[in-house]
Amino acid sequence: MSAYKLIKCTIKDVDSLIKALASLGFDPKIYDEPKSLRGFLNDEREQKAEIIIPKEQINKLFTKASNDLGFTFNEETKEYDMVCSEYDDKLNIPGRIKQAYAKCVIEEALESQYFSVESNENEELRQRNNIKVQIVGKKFI
Amino acid sequence: MAKPIDLTIEIDENGDIKVKVNGTEGTECLDVMSFLDKIDSLIVEETISTDDMQTKEVQQVGKQNLGKK
Numbered sequence: 001m002s003a004y005k006l007i008k009c010t011i012k013d014v015d016s017l018i019k020a021l022a023s024l025g026f027d028p029k030i031y032d033e034p035k036s037l038r039g040f041l042n043d044e045r046e047q048k049a050e051i052i053i054p055k056e057q058i059n060k061l062f063t064k065a066s067n068d069l070g071f072t073f074n075e076e077t078k079e080y081d082m083v084c085s086e087y088d089d090k091l092n093i094p095g096r097i098k099q100a101y102a103k104c105v106i107e108e109a110l111e112s113q114y115f116s117v118e119s120n121e122n123e124e125l126r127q128r129n130n131i132k133v134q135i136v137g138k139k140f141i
Numbered sequence: 142m143a144k145p146i147d148l149t150i151e152i153d154e155n156g157d158i159k160v161k162v163n164g165t166e167g168t169e170c171l172d173v174m175s176f177l178d179k180i181d182s183l184i185v186e187e188t189i190s191t192d193d194m195q196t197k198e199v200q201q202v203g204k205q206n207l208g209k210k
Contacts, residue, residue, distance in 0.1 A: 003170045006187040007158040013182055098156025105182045106150055113176050135150040140143040
């Protein structure tokens with residue numbers, strides 16, 4: 001080993017975002033115009049988003065009393081901002097989504113550089129919180 | 142002759158990423174990882190060289206100087 005990089009990930013690519021959400025088992029709703037998010041009591045929240053993971057999907061996979069989680073495009077930063085309730089934030093749902101997004105982006109980049117790609121992720125790990133995903137890319141130079 | 146290299150990438154539970162390279166010599170690792178700097182969604186916060194890389198750089202400089210004399 002000769003060097004290493006520390007990298008932060010921001011959500012900019014909608015295709016990678018949708019792919020990452022699918023890898024977590026989510027099938028988000030995508031709207032042309034932002035729509036209101038729903039709270040856990042089915043109440044309409046003031047927050048709006050163009051890409052919404054319905055709370056039922058989050059409840060089924062991770063939690064029991066989630067709210068809708070959304071993504072809204074920020075024209076200033078050219079990034080997708082995640083709109084998430086405090087409850088889901090405490091359960092680190094945003095972290096898991098960012099982790100899945102980073103994995104998608106990195107794997108695509110490695111493949112574009114002709115690396116063979118392996119990862120430690122499997123169904124059992126996917127169900128657990130607070131795991132580190134490890135990807136190994138190999139090639140000859 | 143071609144040699145095997147690998148990149149080990151760890152993504153923590155908050156989506157922060159750490160990338161290590163194995164199998165390279167000297168500053169080669171920087172070239173191998175340079176594609177990461179061009180990805181729109183990734184912000185490279187820090188590139189940290191290890192003693193191994195610094196040693197190789199010194200050795201290369203030393204060789205060049207020796208050749209000039």
